[in-house]
Amino acid sequence: MEISHGMGAAVARASLGNFPLFSTFDLDEARARVSRVFCEHSLNVVGRSGRLGAEMYYRPLRGVGIGRMRYGASVSVDAGQLGDFALIQMPLSGAETIEHGGQTVLSDPSCASVLSPGQSLRFRHEESTEKLFIRIDRETLERHCRQHLGGDLRRPVVFDAAMHLQSPRAQAWVRLLNWLCQEISEDDASGAGMLQSPIYAAQIEQTVLTTLLLCQPHNYSARLADDTPMVAPSYVRKVERFIDDHADEPITIGDLAECAAVSTRSLFAGFRKFRNTTPMQYLKDVRLRRVREALISASPESTTVTAVAMRWGFTHLGHFTADYKRSFGESPSATLGR
Template identity: 65%
Template sequence: MELQGHFAPAGARPLLANFPLFRTSDLDEARDKVSRVFCDHRLRVVDRSQRIGAEMYLRPIRGIGVGRMRYGASVAIDPGQLGDFTLIQMPLRGSEVVEHAGHTVNSNTDVASVVSPTQAVSIRHGADTDKLFIRIDRETLERHCRQHLGGTLREPVEFLPEMALGSSRCQSWVRLMKWLCEEIGHENPQGEAVLDSPLFSAQVEQMVITTLLMCQPHNYSERLAQDGPSIAPHFIRRTERYIEDKAHEPLTIGELAEHAGVSTRSLFAGFRKYRDTTPMQYLKDVRMQRVHQELLRSAPDTTTVTDVAMRWGFSHLGHFAVDYKRCFGESPSATLGR
């Protein structure tokens, strides 16, 4: 099988062939295996005369996953909202039609699709289509975006669904994907690989997400393009890391200041100047993100919104529900019921 398009390997070996995940001719098995990587979805064969020949290859790298997949038949895929990840799909061969966020993306070897987690999507995957994909955890993406902006996100990151791979704007993304696929192609899954290094894999994760944020238009592009705030002092970044690590604990402003090695007054002033927020609001925003992630992962028959909210320190459920809807565009019960 010869792969075509921007990311074709230099040699004869198919892309990511050294990281096989599954291969099946059973529709239900294909749906189950794909659901474990992405999310629950409906899957049906469009042309009943065709037979499924699905296969997937996947290389996880921290909060991202680099993969390749095909179905071998024309299929309709309906996952609703992805929920907790962003998905970039780049056909190596063939085409697919992606309906997303009011757009119709006719995706082929020159046009990729970028699916944001908070908007419904449906996909018509062509029988001859073989695609490279990048899966990025929503929490990881939003954390990197917050760090670049130097502040909090008041709404989810939502991308323009169509990515023109031949445009000058996207050349950095294309070059990065070529390099990354080549590096993965040289790995031995049974041996030690450079991408397994925590230091190197963290840099790769950051590079992939930063390149996507800079190359593909989204609702924070204008803010990212503007001159950002002055570089924050070390104690601000130290406090942010501490909050990220300890958000589940009953933190106080005094504890945060003590950890940062400054007075509470200096901590407040620093967050106001460099982050346009307060330390405790930053903590609240992080906890709200954690609630959202937990609700997405939980089942409504074993979990309640009240339990999750209380576990993350939100004791006033009325205020919590209002703040949650402002952040995520839906009620917490709607997220749990998905």
């Protein structure tokens, strides 16, 4: 069985065999162990399929992880919304029917599924299915996309859910995964492999993210493909630095124009042209990220969402909650409660 000119199932199985995570015949244990890698979800055996025989192999590399798994039996999975990660699933055998963010994908060895953070996910994993998967932390993905675009992201990255592996662009992804599986086959837990090097792992992470962003269509593809020089003028970068340093202080558009020594009209025009946003939206996005950082590190026993939101200038809690969920795919109380 091959996935598009070279990703052999035997290669993937051999390369990940030295990183076993679990093997079980117990449905509840399988659900709990898979949840630790991905997120909480429901898991049910469908119909009179074969006996559950779940197993997973997994190798994390910084903000990226590559793994292989199967359930044995035909199962249905409902994950609600993906929050903190993107997920690419590439069946080595069998098939899955994916319902994701309003799209339906029949995924088999010729078609991978690309699942975006913040989008709903349900799927049926057929009895004979075994798959390779790549998990990417949401913050890692969005930071990398921001670095390429030279500015903030007003919306989360949302991919087309189907990756047709025979297409010319997808072939670059297949070749990369084939190479990465070969690298993992040379790796082990003893510390002797090249993947143990933080520098090498960082380069692999960057290559995986860049290849995915360039080969799979998403809502920022057109901007990434635009090779027109778009170096922002110094006053835009100066305002960004000012906001980053003073986001916890009362700031008006007049303050930002004064800092930049340009008119408010010029400031709006510069941000619209070079950042595809407005100065005040940039300020809001920075404050939302600071709230998230504070909630992740805080304890529910020592603080509240209201206190953190007010600390960063959000006085209308209904609007704040809606903006937060739109940006991060979960409510602020869910972030604090983890």
